[in-house]
Every structure is written in C-alpha cells, then in structure tokens.
Amino acid sequence: MVKTPDCNVTEISKLIHHYIPTATLENNVGTELSFILPKNYAHSFEALFTALEQEQENLGIASFGASVTTMEEVFFKVSYMEESQTDIKAMQSSSQVGQSSNRNWNKNMSRNVERADPPTLNESPTIHFNTGCSLYSQQFHAMFVKRVLFNWRNWKLLLLQILGLIGSVAFLLSSGHTSEDEIIRQMDLGQYGQTIVPFSLSGNSDLAANLSKHLKGMLKSENQIPQEVQGDLLRYLRETKDCIRLCIVALSIESKPNIVVLTALFNNEAYHSPSAALAVLDNILFKSLSGADASLTVSNKPQPPPDGKDNEKPINGQQLALALQFGMALLISGYCLLTVTERTTKTKHIQFVSGVSVIVYWLSALLWDFIIFFASCFLIMGVIKYHKFDIYVMDYHILETMLIFTLYGWSAIPFVYLISFVFSGSTSAYIKLLLLNYFSGTLGFLIGNILENKQLTSMSNTTRTILGNSLLFFPNYNLAKCIGEYTSIYEMKILCTIYKNLSVYLNCSKENTEKSIYSLDEFMIGKYLIVMSTTGFIFLLLIFLWETTSWRLRTFLNQHIFFRIYKRYRKDIVAKELSGQSEDEDVQNERKRILEQPQELLNSTVLIKELIKIYFKSPAILAVKNVSLAIQKGECFGLLGYNGAGKTTTFQILTGEESPTSGDVFIDGFSITKDILQVRSRIGYCPQFDALLEYMTAQEIMVMYARIWGVSEPQIGLYVNKWLNSLDLESHADKLIRTYSGGNKRRLSTAIALMGRSSVIFLDEPSTGMDPVARRLLWDAVTKTCESGKAIVITSHSMEECDALCTSLAIMVQGKFMCLGSPQHLKNKFGNIYILKVKFKTEAKLEDFKCYVTTTFPGSVLKHENQGILNYYIPSKDNRWGKVFGILEQAKEQFDLEDYSISQITLEQVFLTFANPEKASSDEENEVP
Numbered sequence: 001m002v003k004t005p006d007c008n009v010t011e012i013s014k015l016i017h018h019y020i021p022t023a024t025l026e027n028n029v030g031t032e033l034s035f036i037l038p039k040n041y042a043h044s045f046e047a048l049f050t051a052l053e054q055e056q057e058n059l060g061i062a063s064f065g066a067s068v069t070t071m072e073e074v075f076f077k078v079s080y081m082e083e084s085q086t087d088i089k090a091m092q093s094s095s096q097v098g099q100s101s102n103r104n105w106n107k108n109m110s111r112n113v114e115r116a117d118p119p120t121l122n123e124s125p126t127i128h129f130n131t132g133c134s135l136y137s138q139q140f141h142a143m144f145v146k147r148v149l150f151n152w153r154n155w156k157l158l159l160l161q162i163l164g165l166i167g168s169v170a171f172l173l174s175s176g177h178t179s180e181d182e183i184i185r186q187m188d189l190g191q192y193g194q195t196i197v198p199f200s201l202s203g204n205s206d207l208a209a210n211l212s213k214h215l216k217g218m219l220k221s222e223n224q225i226p227q228e229v230q231g232d233l234l235r236y237l238r239e240t241k242d243c244i245r246l247c248i249v250a251l252s253i254e255s256k257p258n259i260v261v262l263t264a265l266f267n268n269e270a271y272h273s274p275s276a277a278l279a280v281l282d283n284i285l286f287k288s289l290s291g292a293d294a295s296l297t298v299s300n301k302p303q304p305p306p307d308g309k310d311n312e313k314p315i316n317g318q319q320l321a322l323a324l325q326f327g328m329a330l331l332i333s334g335y336c337l338l339t340v341t342e343r344t345t346k347t348k349h350i351q352f353v354s355g356v357s358v359i360v361y362w363l364s365a366l367l368w369d370f371i372i373f374f375a376s377c378f379l380i381m382g383v384i385k386y387h388k389f390d391i392y393v394m395d396y397h398i399l400e401t402m403l404i405f406t407l408y409g410w411s412a413i414p415f416v417y418l419i420s421f422v423f424s425g426s427t428s429a430y431i432k433l434l435l436l437n438y439f440s441g442t443l444g445f446l447i448g449n450i451l452e453n454k455q456l457t458s459m460s461n462t463t464r465t466i467l468g469n470s471l472l473f474f475p476n477y478n479l480a481k482c483i484g485e486y487t488s489i490y491e492m493k494i495l496c497t498i499y500k501n502l503s504v505y506l507n508c509s510k511e512n513t514e515k516s517i518y519s520l521d522e523f524m525i526g527k528y529l530i531v532m533s534t535t536g537f538i539f540l541l542l543i544f545l546w547e548t549t550s551w552r553l554r555t556f557l558n559q560h561i562f563f564r565i566y567k568r569y570r571k572d573i574v575a576k577e578l579s580g581q582s583e584d585e586d587v588q589n590e591r592k593r594i595l596e597q598p599q600e601l602l603n604s605t606v607l608i609k610e611l612i613k614i615y616f617k618s619p620a621i622l623a624v625k626n627v628s629l630a631i632q633k634g635e636c637f638g639l640l641g642y643n644g645a646g647k648t649t650t651f652q653i654l655t656g657e658e659s660p661t662s663g664d665v666f667i668d669g670f671s672i673t674k675d676i677l678q679v680r681s682r683i684g685y686c687p688q689f690d691a692l693l694e695y696m697t698a699q700e701i702m703v704m705y706a707r708i709w710g711v712s713e714p715q716i717g718l719y720v721n722k723w724l725n726s727l728d729l730e731s732h733a734d735k736l737i738r739t740y741s742g743g744n745k746r747r748l749s750t751a752i753a754l755m756g757r758s759s760v761i762f763l764d765e766p767s768t769g770m771d772p773v774a775r776r777l778l779w780d781a782v783t784k785t786c787e788s789g790k791a792i793v794i795t796s797h798s799m800e801e802c803d804a805l806c807t808s809l810a811i812m813v814q815g816k817f818m819c820l821g822s823p824q825h826l827k828n829k830f831g832n833i834y835i836l837k838v839k840f841k842t843e844a845k846l847e848d849f850k851c852y853v854t855t856t857f858p859g860s861v862l863k864h865e866n867q868g869i870l871n872y873y874i875p876s877k878d879n880r881w882g883k884v885f886g887i888l889e890q891a892k893e894q895f896d897l898e899d900y901s902i903s904q905i906t907l908e909q910v911f912l913t914f915a916n917p918e919k920a921s922s923d924e925e926n927e928v929p
C-alpha cells in the first residue's frame with residue numbers, strides 16, 4: 001500500500017485482521033505499508049479487497065496491490081524450518097543474541113520486528129567522534145599502520161628488495177678488487193704460448209756466434225721458434241705478416257770492432273714483453289759465461305703495501321656510485337606498489353571520501369617508507385665498512401655519507417610517488433620506475449662526466465649547462481654524482497697528504513685541499529645536496545597540488561572548454577538530448593521544483609541540478625543527460641537501469657571521482673564543483689567493484705576506517721564489532737581479505753560505506769554476489785542507517801531489493817530519468833495489468849476455463865501454458881481486486897482448479913517497460929490491450 005499523509009495504520013490493521021485474523025504487518029517504512037496474508041484465507045480476499053476499495057479514502061490509502069510469495073521467501077522459510085528442527089538449541093545458545101534474533105528475523109520474513117528496534121548502528125549516543133587535531137593524529141595513525149601492515153604482510157618482497165640492495169652493492173664492490181694473494185708471474189716467453197723470435201747476426205766474432213748458439217738452444221728448449229733474419233731486422237718485423245701477432249721479442253747481435261752490441265726489441269702491444277725480452281737477453285749472456293746449463297728465471301711479484309696498510313683497498317668512488325644504483329633503484333621503486341594499487345582499485349578514493357586529508361595520507365606514507373630506507377642505508381654502511389672503503393666510514397665521514405643517503409631518500413621517495421601517478425598497474429609501475437631510476441643514475445652519471453669534460457664534446461656552454469641541469473631532476477643522478485665527487489675529493493686530499501711532490505698530477509694547493517666539500521663549486525657536492533633537499537619539497541608540493549587542484553582543473557576543462565566547444569558544434573544533439581525536458585510528469589515536476597525553488601527551501605541532503613556528463617571520446621558518449629533530483633534526509637533512493645544506462649557514472653560524479661561536464665551537485669549544501677574537500681567528508685561510498693586492501697583482515701580495515709572517521713580510541717573495538725555483527729562478518733574478522741569470497745567482500749565494502757558520520761551513502765550494486773541471507777542482513781543494515789537520518793542512494797539490478805528498500809526510485813535509460821516515484825506509485829501508475837496463475841488438478845476443463853477467462857476478462861492474454869499451468873495477463877482497468885478474487889473463487893470450484901494466484905505487476909515488469917521501451921511497447925501492443 002502507498003500511504004497518504006493522513007493514513008491510519010491502526011485502522012487498516014484492524015480492517016485486515018477482521019477478515020484475516022492471522023495476517024501480519026510486514027513493513028511500515030516511509031510511504032509504504034505491507035502485510036502478509038496467509039493463502040488459506042483466499043476465500044476472504046474478495047471481501048477484504050472490496051472493503052479496502054470502499055474505505056480507501058477514509059483509511060488514507062493512496063493505492064494498493066498484492067503480490068505472491070517469491071521463491072526467495074520460500075527459500076528462507078524452508079531453510080529456517082530445516083534449521084529450527086535440527087539445530088534450534090545451537091541457535092538459542094549462540095553467544096550473539098542480537099545476531100541470532102537478526103537471523104530469525106530474516107529467515108522468518110517478519111521484518112517488522114527488527115525494524116521496530118531503535119537504530120543502534122549509526123552514531124549510537126555513546127560513540128564519541130574526535131575532531132580537529134585528535135582526528136588528524138588518529139588518521140595519521142590509521143594511515144601509518146596501513147603502510148606498516150603492507151610491508152609486514154609482504155615481508156618477502158621487502159626482504160628481497162633489501163637483500164637486492166645489499167647484495168648488489170657487496171657483489172659489485174668485491175668483484176672490482178684484485179685478489180689479496182697476488183700470483184707470481186714468470187717473465188718468460190712461455191706466457192704467450194709458442195712465438196717466433198727473429199734475430200739478426202752481423203759481423204764475425206766468436207762471442208756473437210756463441211751468443212747466437214745459446215739463443216737458438218734456449219729458445220728451442222722453451223718450445224719457441226728462433227728465426228734468423230738476414231738483413232734489416234726492423235724491416236722484417238714491420239713487413240712479415242706472421243710477426244704482427246707472433247713476434248713478442250726480437251734480438252740483434254752485432255759485432256763491431258772490439259765490441260759486440262746486443263739489442264733486445266719488444267712488441268709494445270704485449271704487456272710483459274719488455275721484461276720477457278730482457279730475460280732472454282740476460283739468459284744468453286749468463287749461458288755464455290757459465291755454460292749451457294746455466295739459466296736465469298725472472299718473476300714479477302708485486303711489492304707489498306707500506307707498513308700498516310697491508311689490508312687497505314684501492315679507493316674507487318665511481319665504482320661505488322654505480323654499484324649503488326641498481327640496489328637503490330630496486331628499493332626506492334618498490335614504494336610505488338601500494339600507492340598505485342590504492343589509486344587503481346579506488347581504495348585511496350574511499351579513504352579520501354571517508355575524510356582522510358591529503359597531507360596525512362602522503363606524509364604517513366613518506367614517514368614509514370623513509371624509516372625502511374634509513375634502516376637499509378645503515379646496512380649499506382656495514383657493507384662498505386666490511387669492504388674497507390674507509391673513506392666513507394672513518395671519523396665523522398659516516399655522518400657525511402648518511403647525510404648524502406638521507407637527502408637522496410628525501411628526494412627519491414616523493415619522486416617515486418609523483419611519477420607513480422602516470423601508471424595504471426602496480427607491477428608495470430615498479431618495473432618502469434626501476435629502469436628509470438637505474439638508468440637515470442648510471443647513464444646520467446656517465447653523461448654528466450662527459451659534459452664536464454669540455455674536450456670530449458663540441459657543445460656550446462649553454463647546451464652543456466641546460467643538459468647538465470636537467471639531469472639534476474633525477475635523484476639517482478644526484479646520488480651518483482655526490483658519491484663520485486665525495487670520493488674524488490677525499491682521494492685527492494689523502495694523496496696530497498701522503499705524496500707531497502705529486503703536483504705534476506694533482507693540484508695540492510692549500511686552496512684546493514682545504515676547500516669544503518659542501519662548496520657549490522664544480523666537482524664539490526654542495527650543489528647536489530641542495531638540489532636533493534629542494535626537489536624533495538618540490539615533488540611533495542606537486543603531489544599535494546595535484547591531489548587538491550586536479551579535480552578543479554578537470555571540472556574547469558570539462559565545463560568551460562570541452563563542453564563549450566561541444567555545444568558550438570553539436571547544437572542539434574544538445575537541443576535534442578541535453579535539454580532536460582521529460583515526457584514523464586513526475587520527472588518534469590521534480591526538475592521544475594528544483595530549478596524554481598531556492599536551494600535552502602529544498603532542504604535536501606543531495607541536490608542534483610541539471611547534471612550532464614559527456615565522455616569526450618570519438619565519438620562522444622553522452623552518459624548522463626541533464627538530470628535533476630533532490631534526495632531528503634532518511635530517504636533511500638534507488639537508481640535503476642540497464643547496463644550502460646549511466647548509473648555508475650552518476651555515482652562517480654556524486655562521489656567526486658568524475659567531474660561533471662555541466663551542472664552541479666550539492667551535498668548538505670556544499671557544491672561538488674567548488675567545495676570538493678567539504679563534500680568528501682560527508683560521503684560513504686561502496687563502489688561497483690570492491691575497493692579493499694586485500695593484505696588486511698576485516699577487523700584491521702574496519703579499525704582503520706573507524707580511526708579515519710575519528711571514533712575515539714577506547715570505543716573503536718565496540719564500534720567495529722557492531723558493524724561486523726550487522727553484516728555477519730565476525731567469523732571472518734581475522735582472516736585476510738584476499739581469502740574472502742566475492743559475497744563477503746561485498747559485505748565488507750558495504751559495512752565500510754555505512755559506518756562513520758556521513759550524510760549520504762552511495763551503494764553501487766551492493767548485493768552483487770551475496771546469498772539471500774546476507775542480502776537480508778544488508779537490507780536490515782541499510783534500513784537502520786536510513787532510520788538514523790542518513791540518505792542512501794543505491795543502484796541494484798535486483799528489483800526485489802529496490803522494492804524492499806527504496807522509498808523512491810528512478811529508472812534511468814540512456815542517461816535520462818524515465819520515471820520517478822515510490823515503488824508502489826510506479827506500479828500503480830504503469831502496471832495496468834494483473835498476473836493470474838492457475839493450476840489444474842486434471843486438464844479436463846482446461847479449454848472451458850480458457851473460454852471463461854476470455855469472456856469474463858475481455859482483453860486478457862494467455863502468456864504461457866505448460867502442463868496444466870496457465871499464466872494470464874488481465875487488464876486491471878474495470879477489474880478491481882475484490883471482483884477478480886470473487887470470480888476466481890467461484891471458478892476454482894467450477895473448473896476443478898488445484899490452486900490459483902493473482903498478483904499485481906512487479907517492479908521488474910515496470911522496469912522492463914521503461915528500460916526497453918521499444919520492446920515493451922511492442923509487447924504491450926501485441927499482448928496487453
């Protein structure tokens with residue numbers, strides 16, 4: 001029944017009980033009133049409905065109808081009976097007494113019992129909500145714990161990143177060193193394999209002949225090839241092809257009067273050829289003096305380091321600078337994982353609409369990520385110390401090195417946050433950021449060094465400066481430069497102290513050695529430190545700016561640029577599709593009321609004024625076409641429509657996710673286009689796809705949202721448990737959300753949307769995937785939330801759900817409202833048929849019954865016939881409820897009917913009429929007069 005303002009519910013109940021004593025009140029919410037009438041009183045229906053029709057005006061009934069029990073209600077009844085027979089004791093002993101009564105309510109279908117309860121879920125008088133500084137500190141706490149839990153639950157990933165950092169640094173540092181035990185290298189020709197040794201002999205002297213003989217003998221014994229050259233030895237070396245590769249040493253023995261000149265030649269491409277040539281020469285001299293058996297062995301053994309420095313490693317700053325790049329990129333890039341996931345799954349949006357401030361959100365993330373980074377830097381210092389890179393750890397240098405790392409972290413973490421806005425997937429974001437950071441560090445470092453060396457490039461100074469300065473944008477480049485320059489400076493200082501006479505190679509002037517490393521001069525680190533500390537602030541500022549002004553920017557572009565251009569070139573479409581005029585009287589009246597009355601008089605929680613949304617693609621998609629609507633406090637408004645009708649887009653605009661192309665929305669009087677931050681903290685939102693942090697448990701995420709809303713710390717447990725109870729989630733409270741079924745995730749998303757102090761809650765298909773029991777729990781929670789004074793806007797493809805919950809609804813078709821009003825109003829307005837279902841005991845009188853129906857109800861249509869069951873559409877015009885029941889009671893006896901039912905058109909049939917007008921009109925033409 002639809003009640004008028006002066007409806008007398010007590011009198012209506014009395015009248016119904018007069019005819020049907022066992023009738024029960026099912027629902028009394030808003031303008032809707034419904035009773036359950038047992039079927040065994042079907043014989044009294046004629047009298048009851050006739051009496052209702054006669055007294056309709058006196059009792060304050062705007063309209064009424066009847067529907068039969070659905071299969072879902074049968075499901076509840078059967079499962080309840082089954083359960084009560086088998087497990088009644090268990091249910092009674094349930095510790096959750098309130099919960100248990102909830103379940104009974106749902107399974108009994110006696111909704112009135114529960115709905116009569118005072119609202120307990122929202123703003124219970126005992127719950128205190130913090131504001132101001134305490135609210136901000138609670139939100140910071142919630143955001144910080146969220147971040148900690150992410151790393152705690154994904155510890156393997158974090159460990160991998162830290163091990164990657166330390167491992168890569170350790171590996172690259174150790175692989176760059178020469179071994180401590182240097183090998184002894186023998187300086188003979190054997191180290192080059194078999195070689196050709198050209199030699200020339202000139203003059204006639206015994207000594208020369210003797211030397212030549214020893215040379216040949218020695219070379220043969222060493223498996224080398226002696227090659228006597230007649231004529232010019234140098235020319236032979238230059239022109240003989242084989243010599244280019246195989247001649248390492250050569251010898252000339254020249255006899256002059258009174259002297260023999262021995263000359264050893266060496267191939268200057270072979271590293272050890274000079275000493276090998278001398279060794280050959282010394283050997284033949286020794287052999288000629290001491291006999292053929294005498295020999296000399298020449299070996300190369302590096303000299304040991306000076307006293308006390310025997311373990312010191314050579315310092316190599318570039319090596320460390322490059323070694324750090326991969327590990328740092330691996331760790332730092334990982335900070336995009338949660339931020340990208342939160343943004344793409346809309347979890348961040350939900351946190352913002354629940355009231356988290358932008359500053360709190362990002363600073364809490366920065367703090368935790370910085371702690372992890374700082375701890376990792378200490379581990380790197382350990383590795384550096386272990387590898388004896390004393391320059392970074394001796395004296396106060398550890399502080400200087402940590403300062404470089406700290407400033408790098410300060411700029412690199414916000415850099416990663418900022419760049420992560422570009423990506424739509426967390427894994428691809430990680431890989432791409434890893435490559436960007438790594439290559440900006442390594443290639444940037446090499447390019448930077450080339451740019452600094454004026455001899456290597458022919459660029460003008462301006463180009464060189466622009467290129468050099470643009471590299472400063474990348475934190476990894478600054479880190480590499482800092483470490484590289486830092487090492488060079490101290491290396492120079494140490495060398496100048498030890499070797500005072502090295503002025504040929506080093507500038508060891510006082511001015512140079514005593515200059516501060518923090519100086520802004522070239523080859524000092526001051527510039528890089530200042531750039532890192534400044535870019536940290538700039539990146540953070542850009543993030544805050546983007547978060548707070550991107551909405552305005554998008555709205556401005558949409559409304560003042562794109563839409564203006566569109567209007568200019570598509571006047572025909574704008575006039576036809578976006579005028580806002582409607583053929584439906586209710587939609588038109590609502591629009592007129594909103595446009596004509598001042599906003600204050602409308603006093604609505606949600607006010608939608610001429611809302612238009614166009615997706616400017618090719619071709620442009622007109623998703624919402626000039627919609628106006630006012631939703632009051634305590635109202636549950638349903639938005640129905642086929643897939644693609646524009647419901648989600650409307651929701652996205654109402655929650656500040658999408659910007660409107662034209663028009664405005666006011667929540668509690670605050671404009672969504674101008675005061676988005678005020679609007680955000682007044683909204684609860686359950687999006688179409690679950691926006692949950694899957695590494696958390698239900699308990700943890702609910703506690704997080706309770707903190708975001710500002711529930712006082714001692715009451716959070718109580719508050720969260722209430723909401724977990726309300727959607728029957730306590731048994732899953734401690735399980736990770738990633739293990740939940742789809743239905744349970746929906747329950748949790750809905751509970752999150754319903755909690756807090758919002759004025760309006762948007763539920764986008766909340767019951768998708770829920771079982772019937774969970775759906776009833778959801779209905780119960782939604783009804784109680786409405787009763788607590790909040791407005792709820794819901795979209796659903798379940799007509800039954802909208803029928804049960806919504807005080808008013810609109811059917812949306814291709815972006816427009818086609819009708820508007822309460823479910824019963826729409827059924828009465830558009831449902832001009834009754835649905836008659838008849839079942840025969842035998843089919844003997846079936847044909848007679850068909851003739852009877854055709855003559856008794858002119859215009860009726862047999863919709864469906866199957867195994868003795870007939871399904872008719874009967875026009876309701878001229879056939880009142882009482883008359884129809886009277887006729888069918890008589891027909892039951894006359895035609896031997898086993899059973900019959902007569903019901904009003906369902907909301908679903910009204911929906912089909914509107915949502916598919918072409919089909920519906922052809923159906924009506926063909927089937928229903």
Ligand SMILES: Nc1ncnc2c1ncn2[C@@H]1O[C@H](COP(=O)(O)OP(=O)(O)OP(=O)(O)O)[C@@H](O)[C@H]1O
Pocket residue numbers: 615617621622623641642643644645646647648649650688
């Ligand atoms: N981001 C987008 N870019 C372009 N077009 C879009 C975008 N989002 C939605 N649309 C289009 O806008 C229209 C309305 O889509 P919307 O998602 O609002 O429908 P809906 O009624 O919520 O459908 P459903 O019931 O399937 O959720 C559709 O034609 C859709 O293709």
